[in-house]
Amino acid sequence: MNIKGVATKKDFLLVSVIGATVGFFTAPILENIKLPQWESSFTGVAILVLGFVIFANFALWIASLVGRKIPAVWQFSKYAAIGAMNSALDLGIFNFLSLTFQVFSGPTLLVLNTISFMTAVTNSYFWNTFWSFKTESVAGASVSVAKYGKFLGVTVVGLAINSLIVYVITTLIAVPGNFTPGQWENVAKLSAVIPNLIWNFLGYKFFIFKPRS
DSSP states (O other), rough: OOOSSOOOOHHHHHHHHHHHHHHHHHHHHHTTTTTTTOSSHHHHHHHHHHHHHHHHHHHHHHHHHHHTTTTHHHHHHHHHHHHHHHHHHHHHHHHHHHHHTEEEHHHHHHHOOOOOOOOHHHHHHHHIIIIITTOGGTTTTTOOOHHHHHHHHHHHHHHHHHHHHHHIIISSSOOOOOOHHHHHHHHHHHHHHHHHHHHHHHHHIEEESOOOO
16 A cells, blocks of 8 residues: 555556646636637647646655655645646636636526536546545445445535635626636636635545545
């Protein structure tokens, strides 16, 4: 087991997949917020993917060193890596759909938010089941109906928190003059990241993936 914080080749391979995913789904975010320095192209996306892969591997290596002394740091670093990937998935799909359908506020935006959010948290469940929260006490963890039911419960609360924040900021608060609608909806999504990150970590650790006594 790798609970002591010594990263294996498998860990570096998995975090490379995470880095590549983050890089790829960052592209539609940059496209939607109209970042002046960003130009959508194969080269641009390739640079993003490569950059995030390198960064993810370096960050995991540092975490594995610290994790030798503080095991909790190792587990949280893997959770944080998965969290970064899920945030990129959520934001990337959300921005792609919003830009494609030109929807930046109102009830329809909540539909797009639900699609992106559910995709991200479902991805999160499987990654956390088989990597982040896989310890000796839950070795060989499998996807059970009961566990997935708990996951759905945590997810519904997380979706409610996320959607409420997004709706209030994009629909009930006027877009500031120095923001585009695409930029403002990303402010809303980013405002929901930290509350969701905290809620999901607590829900996963103490409710879904609680070690057996």
